Amino acid sequence: MVKCNRPINLNGIELRQELLSVGIQISNEPLAVRLDGNNDLWLDIAENDAVAAKAVVAAHNGTILALEPTVQDKLTLVGLSIDDLKTALGLGGN
């Protein structure tokens, strides 16, 4: 594991792609890119890739997508609830 400074805008999928683009192999396992309890970033890569990886991390500015509205959010916009929807579909409410 290689320790790096955490970029402000961190997107693990994009960071993996950026590392791969410079030839640094990194797993898609959930913990191959991780933040520890002190908010330090750790990468599961070879030690001899550390210098190049830190440069990639320093330049990383990940896309932070806006969250897609939930079903509840969408229903609320039209004045309905999930229970309303269940009742309308004959599924019964709470």
Added chain:
Amino acid sequence: MSTGRLGEGDTAVQQTIFDAKADLLTATAADTPARLAVGTNNHTLIADSSAATGLSYAAGSKATLTTTGDILYASSANTPARLGIGSSGQVLTVSGGIPGWATASSSSTFAGCRVYKSAAQSIPNATGTAITFNSEDFDTDNYHSTSTNTSRITIPAGKAGYYFITGRCYFGAVGSVKPFAASIIKNGTTNIGGIEIDSSVTYETGRQVSGISYLSVGDYVELYAYQETGGNFDVTQNNNRTMLAVGLLGA
């Protein structure tokens, strides 16, 4: 053995050597008879080269054991001593190199802790993130601190053993099916247990993980959360939501 009268000049033990009941006839040297007076009741006769007669009376087991339930032990070399019976329920232990009675420790004594979040924590997209815990439900032996290394439950001195470990990451509802995961990690490296399941689009998403592991003093466990919503996403707070707990099963 011959019998008959003693001749003149013959040497014989005279009956006057005995002065009291239970006197014994012994010798202080070759051809030197001597009287040994009886010892204390219940004392036993032992060979004793330091005594003039080579014999002496000393307290043996019968003299030492005076009461029902007494136990005989040596308080030092060749020194018998009595340990009186303990109280009901007490167990025999060793203290200072000698046996003694002590109250048995209860086998139901629990050791462990349970910690949770009282504030949400943002998890970056596709990044395993250690959950920090700022609240404790219980903590019997200072396993956890709410001020330093708050993501860790660390095994304190005297509490090594096999632990049941369980953790839960609780996320809010999402608008489409996305992967969510949780893992328990030992010492920052070893995955004790993990689960990754796609979310529901209607309900909040909880990920419960558990495992049993031997934890030595100083070992620590953490709960990691993971999500792929595309943006930052919170694990939610409250005692019954995102939490981590350990319980000592046995050494």
